[in-house]
Amino acid sequence: MSLNPRYWKGLGRQVAPIGFGCWQLAGNYEVKGKPHGWGAMEPQDAVRLMHAALDQGIQFFDTAAGYGAGRSEELLGKALRSSTVAGEAVICTKVGLLPEEINALALGTAFRQRVEGSLSRIGTERIDVLLLHGPPDDMPWKDLDKWALDELVQEGKLGTYGISAVSLAGVENVLHAGFGTCVEWVFHLLERRPEKLFPRLQERGMNFIARSPLSRGLLSERYRLEAPQFRPDEFRSNLPRDWVQWSIEAMRRIPAPGNNIAEHALRYCLSFEGMSVVIPGVRTPKQLESLERVRRSGPVAHGQLKAMFQGIPVHYPAWT
Template identity: 35%
Template sequence: MTKETRLSLQGTIAGRIGFGCWQLAGAYASANGRPNGYGDIDEAEGIRAIHYALDNGINFFDTAIGYNDGHSERVLGKALVSYTGSAGVRPVICTKYEGWPGMEGLQDFAADMERNVDMSLQRLGMKSLDMLLLHNPPDDLDLSAMDLAPFERMVAAGKIKEYGVSCRTVKGVANVLEHGFGSVVEAVYNVLDRRYEPFFAHEAYARYTFICRVPLASGFVSPRTLAEDRVFAGNDIRSNFSSEQVEWVTGAVRSLAFLNELEGGITVSALRFQLSNPYRTIAIPGIKNVRQAADAALAMRLGPLPQDVVQRIADAVPEVFYKWR
């Protein structure tokens, strides 16, 4: 199998490096008052970044209802409506619904999910979603008891094409695949955490598309981390990270400094790593400006890393942070 940079999804071609839209949600807080976004954004610059991505072969967009109460979807919708580039560009949209059967306070899962999908379509200005994912349900959610009828009704109505789960951890991924739920699964996968990888090649899961989130380790895989200790604003979710985690991640990134010697530097190289397997994976770096979109486009143009570099990454970072296990 060749290492293609594009995938066929329900007859639509999508680039294997996409556009993560969490950053477009701006600054907001979770229910407990802690920051849950990536700080302030320039919405106009975010829209320019989306247009740049579309002009340069990046057409897969991952967003969620929970990203600031749909604000990320609104920004993406504005960008898609105002795009005047190539008429042949077809955006591929994945969004996520914040609910599951048995969730506390949720009386009617099916009705609530369908209502939220309708609202997402309105915010996005779309008639159909390519993918709908349950957003971070419990890792041990009993998927064998899941009623598929609400999902299949939306497929039949043309509101969604595929469905699946965005998982909290690798244990959640195993649960989804064990029960054969849906055809899409999303989880963390990057140069510092490669535990998701064994699922890609498993022939029993060949029908799944694997979405790889935080491919830049929440922005830590960056020349800035090589040069200085990172400090984040109080409205940035990364300000919640423990000093122990930040110290480990910083050290791990610095052990990969050799990637900065390649064209585009460490950020582009880490995105090229995502293309270095031949499987049905799509990486979704968080993007909020044209510079970040340009890095993703350059990674697509350069293609996979040489295999000896991939092995060097594995040798440099053989284990994940112990609290992620």
Template identity: 30%
Template sequence: MKNRRLGNSELFVSEIGLGCMSLGTVESQASEIIQAALDEGINYFDTADLYNFGVNEEIVGKNLKSVREQVYIATKVGNRWNENKDSWSWDPSGTHIKTAVKDSLKRLGTDYIDLYQLHGGTISDNIEETVEAFEELKKEGYIRYYGISSIRPNVIKKFTEKSDLDSVMMQYSLLDRRPEEWMPLLENKQISIIARGPLAKGLLSEKMLEKANEDGYLDYSYQELKDLLPQLKDKLSGRKLNDTALQFVLSHQSVAAVVPGASSVQQLRENCRAVNSSSLTEAELDVLKQLTKANKYESHRE
């Protein structure tokens, strides 16, 4: 498994990480998937305090305890469950962040978090206060580095101006090329992209249209998907569609890792095989760019 440097940090993360949200709450099944990830050479595990009311962090921490010094644990903060745990509210305040990090550390069973990410963000947030909290946590040793999880252009721009973040987690795939607009800026600032959703909810897997619905996907109608998905596979004969999908995302040097979820060991191994396959040629990349839309995030702009 190849590794890439995350931003300006000392973290060299595997090209594929494990998005832990889909692990579920059956610990035996989650343990099998995490162990398979370790066997494949994955060293980056991404969770959040929001997932399963913190149970996800507990499962991840427990299963990585014996290899803690060999892996990187990333989690997220900013969403607060209400007392009934049937909805959550947004809270990027410094007070919440400094309280929530200790709760996450306890659930994870570790003394530090490798990458602490703001789980969202709006332009009306007090970004200076959020950044100050992250910087204080770094100095105190609770976290090593920090980033944000957002695709909102105005939020990304503000954080690149006002912080020393090392990563931006964004949904990015052949069907959602919105992050490409920000790659030059992020590369210039040496900020890495962590790509979630690289398989577009399974549309870019061998199941293709089985995962589609009549509403389509983003700005693709169902009919457009019906026409496009077979072409993405047929035009690059000899490659499985998830090979093409993951290698397309990794073709950009600003991407440090793709982080698909995995609800089974088989799914995880298929994704790892895809990441370890040969890189796309320039000709193949040109074909893919011609077939797909260079989407742009139209809202949340200044």
């Protein structure tokens, strides 16, 4: 039995719950003088990886205008155009807000142009899900003049829209305001606070997109014995050391039958009804095979998985 697709009210269709995070495909780049990518990747390898993902039934692809200054979007577009099974794909991308848009609480022509930029880089007539990338947590969503967003939906250039939040407070604010139809935030074995929001999200008919489901790749068997060492050219070299240390120690206390904590971590996310899609970042064909094993093994009872981390904190205590 494989995993059931989840219904997306904003799209009016079912979507497979294992998706694909495309940040990892963006190659090396910097933001404010610091590495922000996941290391070099040849474009043909990235396209091959996405073709294999599409072939194994993955539908939801999460990218952003900011991933490698549009490189990830371009590669996604290239992969979709050259695949014979791209018809079912769901394109999710993100654009940030300008300080003046935040101050004026208004999205206008400049916002439209940025969305048109994403459409053109992906080479598509429609973005299924557009997320506003990391807006302030306390945005007064009800006061936002969003005619440009609504116009893009009416024109069929956008399927639906939502928010990729900075912190949990941002998710709660979006949920409270009922802005858009979906929200993306962190969710994994060592950051389980979103669980409490799932019933309310479901009540409101909003979809939840779980990013970082492998805790930036720290939920990996390779770190049971060895300490993580990140290349200086990847963004993880700048992760807070205390958090990495805490995560590794906590991960080592979680038993994972079959020695595959990454797969159990994904099964855990998928064991919630309120979970619409998980978007692990994938860098290798082997990691993709792992997703296929999770899909094929089908749903696992939540209670069975929950027993795995008795005594493990719900989240990193220093992040309130």
